[in-house]
Amino acid sequence: MEKKIAQISDIHFGEKTFSHELKNNLMAQLEEENPDLIIVAGDLTTEGYLHEYEDAAEFVEQLRTITNTYTIPGNHDARNVGLIHFENLIGHRKFVHLDKAGGFAVLGLDSAEPDINDGQIGMDQLDWLRTELEKIPNDVCKIVTFHHHLLPIPQTGRERNILLDSGDLMRTFVECGVDFVLNGHKHVPNAWMIEKMVTLNSGTATTRKLRGNTFSSHNEIIIRDDDIQVNLINTLTGDNRPMAHYSVKLEEEEYIICSYKHMVP
Numbered sequence: 001m002e003k004k005i006a007q008i009s010d011i012h013f014g015e016k017t018f019s020h021e022l023k024n025n026l027m028a029q030l031e032e033e034n035p036d037l038i039i040v041a042g043d044l045t046t047e048g049y050l051h052e053y054e055d056a057a058e059f060v061e062q063l064r065t066i067t068n069t070y071t072i073p074g075n076h077d078a079r080n081v082g083l084i085h086f087e088n089l090i091g092h093r094k095f096v097h098l099d100k101a102g103g104f105a106v107l108g109l110d111s112a113e114p115d116i117n118d119g120q121i122g123m124d125q126l127d128w129l130r131t132e133l134e135k136i137p138n139d140v141c142k143i144v145t146f147h148h149h150l151l152p153i154p155q156t157g158r159e160r161n162i163l164l165d166s167g168d169l170m171r172t173f174v175e176c177g178v179d180f181v182l183n184g185h186k187h188v189p190n191a192w193m194i195e196k197m198v199t200l201n202s203g204t205a206t207t208r209k210l211r212g213n214t215f216s217s218h219n220e221i222i223i224r225d226d227d228i229q230v231n232l233i234n235t236l237t238g239d240n241r242p243m244a245h246y247s248v249k250l251e252e253e254e255y256i257i258c259s260y261k262h263m264v265p
């Protein structure tokens, strides 16, 4: 069986470098990929304003015509009391998606704090996450997503905005057998593996708010029985190149990643 997740983030309606051309390209690319699930890992807007959310809601509706789509807020979405609009126009700020037949589960969390760029998950959400993870069978791939980056990302300048409780999160994720963490925020795609857990960051899909030689992009995650392939898709050119590959297996009924290769540009 093969299942596909599109990981996109940092859409930023209202941002001066937002590009309608890139947005249209992204839609066409997603239609061609035909994923089973789309995850929008935060920063739909720029200032959290209502008019930005109205554009974002239309965008999310379009995504939902392609396939099942989940969104979580980013730091920009929480500006100016924007989370009210998020809940009214976009949906819940956390979610659980279990695809037993496809062999994976995705749990989404809200890492955004009102009007500051720093993020945290907090004890309440962590307790909720632990409870929800216990309900997920051990033999499926466990994926957790939130906006802020869990680990430092190279080529992003001075380090800032790592989650305030990242150490406790990492301990909990490892203890609970989380296999993949999907983050956005830095606009730079990246992959790290620590313990037996992978963190995958997506770039900005639709803006030119870019650092160094990076380009607008999203990640395509292909889940198969024995391996997981991650591809990086350039929104401007459509170029699709391998970014990471993992071999996976069941060890005593527990899903684990047993080897990895990272090809981050």
Ligand SMILES: [Fe+2]
Binding pocket: 010, 012, 043, 074, 076, 185, 186, 187
């Ligand atoms: Fe962003």
Ligand SMILES: [Fe+2]
Binding pocket: 043, 074, 075, 076, 147, 184, 185, 186
């Ligand atoms: Fe962000």
